[in-house]
Amino acid sequence: MNTSDLYDVAIVGYGPAGQVAAGLLGQRGLKVYVCERLPDVYQIPRAIALDHEIMRVFQQLGVVEAIEPYTEPFTNSEYYGVDGQLIRRMTMVAPPYPQGYTPSVVFTQPPVERALRARVAQMPSVTVELGVQMSALTQDDRGVTLQIDDTHRRRTVRARYVIACDGGSSGVRTQLGVEMQDLDFDEPWLVVDVLVNEQGLAKLPKVSVQYCEPQRPCTLVVGPKNHRRWEISILPGEDPKELATPEHTWRLLSRWLTPEDGELWRQASYRFHALVAKQWRRGRVFLAGDAAHMQPPFLGQGMCQGVRDVANLSWKLAAVLQGDVQGPAGQTLLDSYGVERQGHVRELTSRIKGVGAVICERDAAKARARDARLLDACGGKIPDTPRQDILPPLERGLLSARTSTARGSLFPQPWLNDTRGTRRRMDELAGHGWRLVLASGVELPRDDWMAGLTTVALGISDDVEGVVVSWFLRHGCVAALVRPDNYVFGVACVAAEICALCEEARAALGLSGRIAEFQSA
Numbered sequence: 001m002n003t004s005d006l007y008d009v010a011i012v013g014y015g016p017a018g019q020v021a022a023g024l025l026g027q028r029g030l031k032v033y034v035c036e037r038l039p040d041v042y043q044i045p046r047a048i049a050l051d052h053e054i055m056r057v058f059q060q061l062g063v064v065e066a067i068e069p070y071t072e073p074f075t076n077s078e079y080y081g082v083d084g085q086l087i088r089r090m091t092m093v094a095p096p097y098p099q100g101y102t103p104s105v106v107f108t109q110p111p112v113e114r115a116l117r118a119r120v121a122q123m124p125s126v127t128v129e130l131g132v133q134m135s136a137l138t139q140d141d142r143g144v145t146l147q148i149d150d151t152h153r154r155r156t157v158r159a160r161y162v163i164a165c166d167g168g169s170s171g172v173r174t175q176l177g178v179e180m181q182d183l184d185f186d187e188p189w190l191v192v193d194v195l196v197n198e199q200g201l202a203k204l205p206k207v208s209v210q211y212c213e214p215q216r217p218c219t220l221v222v223g224p225k226n227h228r229r230w231e232i233s234i235l236p237g238e239d240p241k242e243l244a245t246p247e248h249t250w251r252l253l254s255r256w257l258t259p260e261d262g263e264l265w266r267q268a269s270y271r272f273h274a275l276v277a278k279q280w281r282r283g284r285v286f287l288a289g290d291a292a293h294m295q296p297p298f299l300g301q302g303m304c305q306g307v308r309d310v311a312n313l314s315w316k317l318a319a320v321l322q323g324d325v326q327g328p329a330g331q332t333l334l335d336s337y338g339v340e341r342q343g344h345v346r347e348l349t350s351r352i353k354g355v356g357a358v359i360c361e362r363d364a365a366k367a368r369a370r371d372a373r374l375l376d377a378c379g380g381k382i383p384d385t386p387r388q389d390i391l392p393p394l395e396r397g398l399l400s401a402r403t404s405t406a407r408g409s410l411f412p413q414p415w416l417n418d419t420r421g422t423r424r425r426m427d428e429l430a431g432h433g434w435r436l437v438l439a440s441g442v443e444l445p446r447d448d449w450m451a452g453l454t455t456v457a458l459g460i461s462d463d464v465e466g467v468v469v470s471w472f473l474r475h476g477c478v479a480a481l482v483r484p485d486n487y488v489f490g491v492a493c494v495a496a497e498i499c500a501l502c503e504e505a506r507a508a509l510g511l512s513g514r515i516a517e518f519q520s521a
Contacts, residue, residue, distance in 0.1 A: 206257060
């Protein structure tokens with residue numbers, strides 16, 4: 001095969017995870033092929049929530065301005081118990097916001113996906129084919145061959161690596177023979193989206209609500225504009241298909257609305273699962289998004305998890321494909337994707353199940369005991385619990401051997417003053433490679449091997465809102481080495497440890513040259 005016909009990466013599936021993967025890889029100049037069986041963006045919203053980590057990825061792709069009109073801040077979520085009393089409140093972290101964006105937002109999925117696709121369409125190295133099916137794949141030690149079918153012909157596409165973003169029923173995962181591990185959550189729910197008119201909006205709560213009621217647990221999410229979503233548990237003996245008919249759906253919504261109060265946008269029955277792939281890499285093929293994991297929706301993390309997957313994987317693939325990290329170190333780097341993301345997904349799913357356990361208790365006596373326990377724990381005064389506090393750090397993978405409270409966490413993105421005194425987010429100034437961020441007054445040693453590493457030295461006046469100043473104080477450190485996906489490789493508690501920290505990262509990547517090589521990774 002002519003090398004001009006060989007792609008660096010092929011992506012199967014062009015939902016949000018596939019779109020972000022194509023964009024991140026295309027930005028790095030890699031030759032990317034994407035195939036998707038649907039001819040257009042799915043027109044019905046599925047995901048409804050995003051967080052500031054994902055908005056930071058969208059910033060990297062240059063689509064924030066196109067996406068923001070379709071987002072709104074996520075309201076508080078109030079949890080009500082058996083007798084209608086407030087038992088928990090989920091909120092956002094207080095300003096100043098650590099990632100430079102509203103920490104939690106609701107959004108309308110179809111136009112956001114269209115904005116992502118429009119951005120990818122601007123990248124000359126990315127080829128996207130819609131309305132085609134990947135029907136088979138084979139791989140060898142040099143690449144992967146995909147069989148692509150459309151209505152007119154069957155052909156093959158060859159790529160060095162493949163990312164499967166083809167959803168929960170992933171054909172790629174099935175062909176690889178990768179099993180999903182059940183994390184012990186399996187419940188039927190009805191999801192209902194309604195475009196509510198002014199008359200109906202006047203009847204509804206102004207915040208999102210979790211009705212933790214044993215007779216029928218349910219959730220009301222305040223979406224953008226007049227979009228409201230209900231997630232309603234299906235009881236034993238009920239027919240999920242019957243409940244999804246307009247007649248039965250309106251009957252379930254009668255507690256809040258009548259058909260005169262709005263228009264049904266979607267009603268569909270689902271089984272909410274907690275599943276994770278036992279393997280995330282099989283040779284040259286990687287699983288991402290719903291192909292690798294599914295979790296209950298109680299914190300709105302489904303799409304966020306898929307974007308985290310490809311943000312983690314894309315820079316590692318680029319480092320290997322562009323020759324910055326080679327040999328065994330390159331394979332170790334690619335293996336770290338599954339190590340990091342599987343561990344993170346498992347831990348977050350466990351925490352989401354904990355939230356679900358509060359919502360889904362069906363035994364009235366146990367539910368009252370739950371309510372009493374939660375109220376006793378806070379002395380009857382319900383505290384604000386930021387959603388972001390539930391997200392775990394990375395625990396294993398490409399991380400410093402020196403443990404700290406910061407290692408594996410998401411590094412903040414402060415607002416900084418540029419040379420003209422204009423406020424800009426850190427990534428706009430420092431880029432998206434490896435960054436060494438220094439606390440105010442910390443000086444680097446004058447070793448020439450430090451040249452080439454992007455260094456962010458923060459004077460007291462540079463960090464406009466004091467976000468990083470507070471972060472350094474909280475974690476007891478003076479420097480942080482930040483990976484391209486914005487996670488902290490490790491920190492230095494004193495300036496004398498900085499060189500050793502950078503040397504440790506360079507060694508982990510198998511780099512023996514000067515730090516300039518390290519920056520290109």
